[in-house]
Amino acid sequence: MRSESVINERNLQISPTSSRSVTETVNGSHKFVIQGYSLAKGMGIGKHIASENFTVGGYQWAIYFYPDGKNPEDNSSYVSVFIALASEGTDVRALFELTLVDQSGKEKHKVHSHFDRSLESGPYTLKYRGSMWGYKRFFRRAMLETSDFLKDDCLKINCTVGVVVSKVDPSRLPSIVVPESDIGSHFGMLLDNKDGSDIVFDVSGEKFHAHKLVLAARSPALRAEFFDDLEENKQEIVVTELEPKVFKAMLHFIYRDTLVEDEELLASSSSCEFSVSDTLIAKILAAADKYGLTRLRLMCESYLCKDISIGSVARMLALADRYQAAELKAACLKFAAENLAAIMRSDGFEYLKENCPALQSEILKTVAGCEEECSSGGGKSRSVWAQLSDGGDTSGRRVRQRTT
Template identity: 40%
Template sequence: MDGPTSKSKTNDKIVSSLSIYETVKDSHEYMIKGFSAAKGIGVGKYTESRRFTVGGHDWVIHFYPAGETKATEEYVSLYLNIVSPIEVRATYEFKLLDQSEKGKHGVHKVSSRTFNTAEINRTWGYAEYMKRSELENSRYLKDDCLTIQCTIGIVQTRDETVQTDRVEDEKPYVILVPQSDMCKNLKGLLESEIGSDITFHVGNETFRAHKSILAARSPVFRAQFFGLVGNPDMETVAVKEFEPFAFTDVIALQSYDVMHAMLLFLYSDELPEPRELSDSDSLCSSTMLMQHLLDAADRYDLARLKLMCEAKLCEEITTDTVATTLALAEQHQCLQLKTFCVNFAAKPENLRGKCCV
């Protein structure tokens, strides 16, 4: 529930103050086993729940199985007691839980009080909560067991101050801010090659890029271009083949595709899709790309890209790719990926129809 607001005007600003009232609710269940024995403790004697916390304040429940006073000895009495040394305004509700499993909880009692431990009486509740004879024949008592649920709502207040620019008509307005398109702009910069100052030779192919962006994204490129033994005037780089291990029964990806995929990540911080590199969109080509790209990520110290490749390989694992993926995980110390591959291979259903060499 929101409270009142007030405003004060300055030459250029409007300062608003706001009081907000909120209710924090939580429940505690107090179970009494052996009710027939408990009622023998006598009039004015109570059992006490363990201390519990609601809204940052400590509470206990007092239950009088033989009544609080001589005048109420035919009833069970029920009270809520605050333990924390503070004043607090709260609502509280008692109800007995239905032991017949029909969910018809009953004997609801709801009150709103200000609890204060500085007062002599810091306990509030009901001297005549329920007649004991009715309780003993009700669905709330089963196997000599009784469960009391107490729900407490703490009223809390917080103040906020908001400062806004003053407009002539003093009406609120909203300016819609579009989502960031920096990723799109940087990828466009890579594709257009505008301002590029470094050329990568990958086999018979070339890529143009920007040393500053690459250095900001990769510690390896930063050392290569601007480190103590780096060369900021470098204009070309020959990239070795991305062949982390030998594939069987498949055609290895071109190193050109792997370099292209890594550059797209460096400029966008996103995992590129295989269709961004070629027309093929098969699971096989996707898995192969992730395998080679993981090798590149490890080589250029791209921790985020490496983890993204690991996660993608886990999603795409099959009986045909688990062996090569496990070898790759072992080679590049990818412990999570290695564990996943071992667990996958250990399942009999995943090895059905396969034979060990």
């Protein structure tokens, strides 16, 4: 009943609301033909020939052609071309493109485009009527007069204007809630029903049916055993190093991608601290390391990390080191360094001294790192080493060793 209630609540959840802001350009083009170019020459620097006004995006625009150039410093060496805002408006943002048409048919047009550079500089802002965008040195006049752009004393200029407009779509966009993936439950059914199974594992006399492709996809060790072995196709494999419940938990993860829900697993946190390696979760960690199940190993590390204490940390550190559990090992080292005095008086520290002396050295190196961090960061003023005389931790608290 509890699971059904959770499902119903999930199905009844209200989808989040949403809105959309759309910024785009309203584009329009105009073709400007300048007939009698030679007669326009000499009209004076800064004087222009204007096209008819054309409308784009609710504003009027015009093309200004300066046959003697716009800049007095150029001494009529260049022709100038500009696009001008010809109607009332303030802070009109737009993109522009000016094209001098090649009239030879070779399509080698001279293009100055703002559209291609919009990501670099953004749209151009015209502050008021008469504001312009363009080029004072659009084309060198001597070259223009001997080019294919000038034909029969005629020039053709194409102009494109893209006025930037923004709007908010007030309508609520439809949304579809996608449920969480249920691929694990489907693969779990495949495991439970044994449909299409092609491999049997014999674990202490208990048979487990599975699928080679599923196992090979999840475990590099099993993939190598199935497909890299030169022996004939195996139908049954005997597993001697794992208990049936551990192997079952491993298969559960391989097919469902979750930790098995087992009473023994849930009770591991209340088990004797000094037998952490005998707990089901520790045995699953060992299986994960053996079969290269990285995600399962991390799940076990996360589970075990919740049980770190003064009495358990030493043996848990040894366990993490044995099965390449890097995250759990780092957490144990940090905890041991911060509670050094209490750890050194525990039976677990004697266990490390007798069985894993290298880990004792790693604890002391971590302590040295904590000392350096404290001295440079201005944090805890009390030295870690000062704990050794009074049994306190680095926070100044007295630490009582847990007893069972």
